Amino acid sequence: MNSNHGNLNRVTIATLLVALGIIYGDIGTSPLYVLKAIIGDRPVSETLVYGGVSLIFYTLLFQTTLKYIWLTLQADNQGEGGVFSLYALVRRYSKHLVIPTILGATTLLADGIITPPISVASAVEGLNTVHGLENIIVPGNALTIGIVIMILSALFFFQRFGTNAIGKTFGPVMLVWFSMLFVIGCSGIIHHPYVLKAFNPYYGYQLLIHYPRGFWLLGAVFLCTTGAEALYSDLGHCGIRNIRITWAFVKISLLVNYAGQAAWVMHSGIQHLDNINPFFEMMPDWFLIPGILIATAATIIASQALISGSYTLISEAMNLNFWPRVTVRQPSDVKGQIYIPSVNIILWFGCILMVLYFRNSSHMEAAYGFSITVAMMMTTVLLNYFLIFKLKWKQVYVTLVIGMFAIIETSFFIANVAKIRERWMFLFFELFIFMTMYIWYYARRINNRLVRFVDLGRYSPQLVELSNDDTIPKFSTHLIYLTKANSRSQIEEKIIRSILSKKPKRADVYWFLHVNRTTEPYTLEYDVSELVDDKIIKINLHIGFRIQPRTEIYFKRIVQELVQARELNLHIRPDGSTRYNSEPDFTFVVIEKFLSVENEFTLREGMLLSSYFMLKNMSLSDEKAFGLDKNDVVVEYVPLVYQPSAPIHLRRVLMMAAFVLCGSFLKAQKVDTAAADFSWVQGNNRQSGSVLSSKYFTGSVTIDAHYNYSFNHPIDHTTTGSTSTFRANEFEISYIEAGGDFHNGNSRARLMFQFGTRATGVPRNDVTALRGQYDLYNAMRYITEAYAGRHLNILQGMNIDIGLFKSYIGLLSYNNFENWNYQPSFTSDNTPWFFTGLRMQLFPSKKWQDRLKLEAWLINGWQTYGMFNEAPGIGLQVQFRPKESLSLLCSIYGGYDTPEKPSRFRFHSDNSVVLRYRNTPVASVTKAAFSLTADLGFENGAGVSPFGSVNAPAQNFVSLMAYHRLWFARDK
Structure with a gap:
């Protein structure tokens, strides 16, 4: 029962075609967008264009050729490559290699979500250059997005049937693709041969050092080598000799095409690209349609390579105890070809979200590359151990080689850090993958121990x-x-x-x-x-x-x-x-x-x-x-049983004594249940016995209507500046909320819809171009809460939720009639209604149990209600009830203010003390309380400062409010 891996180093025409079809899709389609991303909306100049091509040349030389083709491919595990294969080779030499391996795998999987959309979108948008389609195929319009989604959906749908049949065409198609890159590139160079000067490193140096913000262009340059990691991951499919031989052809084709694009840009005399893609513009008109079709086929093959690589990565992770077991199917008899339904669904859903969110390839370029930078850095960490312990290199050589790659990759990483703001929503996906691997690996170690x-x-x-x-x-x-x-x-x-x-x-x-x-x-x-x-x-x-x-x-x-x-x-x-x-x-x-x-x-x-x-x-x-x-x-x-609970000492007492103790206990429990009840936080319904309740769902309906009279008599009856009134001098239904909570064991979710003027009015403080909450085709204006989470039995309890929440600042309960513990704050009345992001609630104290709650947030920013990738911020809330009648609250936000002013930072703090001195449920006045609320905040940057300066006026506030409140109905 012994099966050996075949001889992959056999070189034939067939094996070379297989290598072309399998491993070069990602790096091979990069000419579609790399030079366009480098130039962007900057004025065309010799320093920019030649410098960009020069940096592309040396990036491919050092990162792809030297690191991966020459060095990393030697780290084969019986013919197999990839981060897990490399980890399997060196894990015995250090116990600290688990985290780099998990990080490398995480970022490679994240790359599988954005590579297919950016590749396919770049090819489809090329139709915009065809005469007669200029106003039909427009980057970002509904038709273009629909075509991209249709291609991606079809690609993921056919995964279940395997790629054995169509896979035989990948090699010939990619051969045609790279030949096309070479020929078209040569045609551009012929018209402007001076572009060959770009291979002089002097131009790259000038771009990095002397061009304004030139260093940050490395983030765009790096896109030319994002497929290098795939060369190593697919080593087992092709063999080292086939990869090295085909790379010579591929590299020449890529460099010639990049140079041809640069030649066309300089020869055309244009001052700005203005959304022009040089790749398609340098094609003759008669070849545009065939060229676009070939490009689309190449991008589909590139996407297929990423998808197949993701399946293999998860399969290896499961077998090395980094990932929970999931269903793995083999749709064909081809060795190594697998299909993982759950991964397929996640990747498809992620790709569709990328297309809907970024809408065109230019926006995707701004977010692309960061993950692969991290993956390459983690490979370098593992490669260091391979060179020392497997190849037995001298330490001085290892230091020089690894040091060189570390400097290059650190530079790319720093340049790509700027992309976090464009792709911070990716962090949730990457955090999910990383935490899954981390939890599974280390928890199993505890189990095994x-x-x-x-x-x-x-x-x-x-x-x-x-x-x-x-x-x-x-x-x-x-x-x-x-x-x-x-x-x-x-x-x-x-x-x-x-x-x-x-x-x-x-x-x-x-x-x-x-x-x-x-x-x-x-x-x-x-x-x-x-x-x-x-x-x-x-x-x-x-x-x-x-x-x-x-x-x-x-x-x-x-x-x-x-x-x-x-x-x-x-x-x-x-x-x-x-x-x-x-x-x-x-x-x-x-x-x-x-x-x-x-x-x-x-x-x-x-x-x-x-x-x-x-x-x-x-x-x-x-x-x-x-x-x-x-x-x-x-x-x-x-x-x-890992750590048994402390011994329990029980003492038997006489019946009469037990009766007295029980009576005292029952008497002591006659307190307001709200003193230890956090279920209402974020606007959760606190009523019990709902007629809409069932085993897995508890429904809720709330209606708020009022009449507002304005002595200013606005012409269109519209008022702004308040979270509760929008229409003046007329009766209005301001708020109808319907929805409920889904619950099953420790899992829970909440979905609430709203109707009325709160869903149709525009709050004054929402200054985003699309009115924040009301973008996404007007759908989110009707959603007040949409999140899901899990309760964990950690300390006294932990809740982790992700989604759309009601704001935890100022509008603590959103509806101030909902419960007696609402902290009114006129200063914070115009704070955001909603936040999107991640929430963690922790009850840390055994003594105080649920009377002490810590709440941390990783959320979208201040005035970007319904967006998912703009102006990130962090938040903290601490609530403490030392006794039944006293409540202390501190809510803090720090982070970006608005997408229109990305350099402006906002700090906001909403704090309050509530002292309830009356609680008689059967009386006409059921409750009475004093409230003291203190708010403070400031903004800094983009023309303002906390305390004022010559060029930046002060932007801050401090307020103190005192209230006395009475309740005339029993709080439930």
């Missing part, structure tokens, strides 16, 4: 005795347990308990199967140890990390081989007969673990383990992950 192993030989006599005991019903002829113990004589203690405790499991043969995922990609071997002949057998099955673990098939094949070799004497049926069925009777026992309530954790371990079991519940079960048929599997559940 606490697994107890026992000596199997010690229990062998008991197992033999049980097997021969006819008084106990036979559970199965062959009983198979999956074990993590790789030692011949050890198994987990829980397996012995499963066999011997409660109802003993009698069997003729006890099998203990250990599946070992090797660091070699295509290993498929096994070894057998018989502790007791024909009674207790231990098998170690070694499977490479690129092979799907079809464990039951492999196991039955092993049994067949043992029988044929006369090493095993099989009983066919539990009663020993073969009359009705000649098939062996196998039963696999899978032991599923769950987190016991009898645990006390540190904060880190609690978060890791709670998140791990949440992910485990959503991932593939062990029987599916190991390829076991359900009819042959029995699943048992055992609790896991």
Whole structure:
């Protein structure tokens, strides 16, 4: 049962075509947008154009040719490449390589979301240059976006059928593509041969040092090498010799085309590009349609390469215990070709969001490249260990080479940091991937550390005795347990308990199967140890990390081989007969673990383990992950106790004493439930017994109507400046809110819709060009809350939510009639209604329980209500109720102010104290409270300063408000 990887270094015309079709899609389609991104809206000049081409040349030389083609490709793991293959080679040399590996994998996956949209969009937008289509195919219009989405959707849809058939055309298509790049580039150079001066490094130096903000152009230059990481990741599909030979052809074609584009720009005499793409402009008119079709085909192939690479990356991550198990399918017989439905859906959804959000390739260019910079830096970290421990390089050479790459990549990283503002929404996706890998890897390490192993030989006599005991019903002829113990004589203690405790499991043969995922990609071997002949057998099955673990098939094949070799004497049926069925009777026992309530954790371990079991519940079960048929599997559940809770000391008392204590306790509990209830925060409904409630949903409907009279008598009856009134001198329904909460176990979500003037009016303080909340085709004006999250049993409780929330500053409950603890603040009345982002609520104190809450936010900025990628900020809220009648609140925001003024920073703080001195639910006045609210804030930058200067007037405020409030209805 040994399978070896084929000889990939065999060089033929066919293998060279395969290499062209598989690995060069990303880097090969970069001429569609790189030079256009470098020039942008800057005035065309020799320094800019020649300098850009010069930097492209040396970037491809150092980053792609030297680092990847010459050096990194040597780090093959039995012919396989990629960040996980490199990690598998060097992980034994340092325990600190896990984080660089996770970061590298995370950023590579993030690249799979933006590469397909930018490549396809760039090609489709080329139709704009065709005569008669100038006003039809416009970058960013609905038709163009629709075509891009249609192509991407079709590409993802056909993934389930495999790419074996159409994959045979990838090589010839890419050969035509690179030939076209070379020919068109040559035609441009012929018209302006002086462009060849651009290969002089002097022009690159001039651009970086002397051109205004020239260093930051490295962010656009870097786009020419974003596909270099794919060269290494796809090493196993092509082989090192095929990649190196084809790279010579590919590099020449790329450089000639870049030079040809630069020649066209200089020869045409244009002063600005004005959304012109030199790539298509230098094509002759008669060739535009064929050229665009070829470009579209090339971008589809580039997208396919990224998608396939993402499948492979997740598959390797699962096999190296970095990712939860998910369904993996093999749509064809081609080795290594897999399809992961969940990854396909995530990538498709992400790509569609990218298209809808950025709308055209020019906007995507501003966000592209940052992730790959990080991936390359992480590869450099791992490569350092490979050079030292595998290639045995001298330290001085390693320092020089790695130092050179570190300087280059750090420069690109700094230049690309500026793109975070354009793509900070990516951080959520990358954070999700990173945290999933981090949690899964380290939580499994905690799991494995606490697994107890026992000596199997010690229990062998008991197992033999049980097997021969006819008084106990036979559970199965062959009983198979999956074990993590790789030692011949050890198994987990829980397996012995499963066999011997409660109802003993009698069997003729006890099998203990250990599946070992090797660091070699295509290993498929096994070894057998018989502790007791024909009674207790231990098998170690070694499977490479690129092979799907079809464990039951492999196991039955092993049994067949043992029988044929006369090493095993099989009983066919539990009663020993073969009359009705000649098939062996196998039963696999899978032991599923769950987190016991009898645990006390540190904060880190609690978060890791709670998140791990949440992910485990959503991932593939062990029987599916190991390829076991359900009819042959029995699943048992055992609790896991990591750190037992402190001993509980109970004292028995007399009945009369217990009665007195109980009476005192009940009396002490007669307090207002709002004193320890945070469910209303963010406007959550605090009413109980809703007629709209069900097991998984609790509905809510709120209506607010009023009449507002203005002595100014506005002509159109419109007033601004308030969050509650928009129409004057008329009766209006200002607010109808409907929706509710979805809940299932520890998972929850909230979706609320609003109608009325609050949905149609425009708040005065929303100064974004599209009126913030009301962009996205007017859909979000009708949404007040839309978020989902999870409750974790960490400390006294943690809630993590992501989505659209009601503001936590000023408008604490959004509707001031909702509950008595609302803190009115006229100063903060015009603060944002909504925030979009990530919220984490933590109840850290065992003493104060839910009376002390810490709330942290990573949110969209101040005046950008419905946007998801503008003006990021951070927030903090602390709420403390030391006793039932006193509430202290501090809310803080710091971050960008508005997209129109990206350099302006805003700080806002809303603080309050509420002292309730009356709480009599049966009286006419049910509650009475004093409130003191203090607000302060300032803005800095873009023409203003906190305290004023000669050129920047002061922009700050401090306010203090005192209230006395009465309630005439019982608070529920």
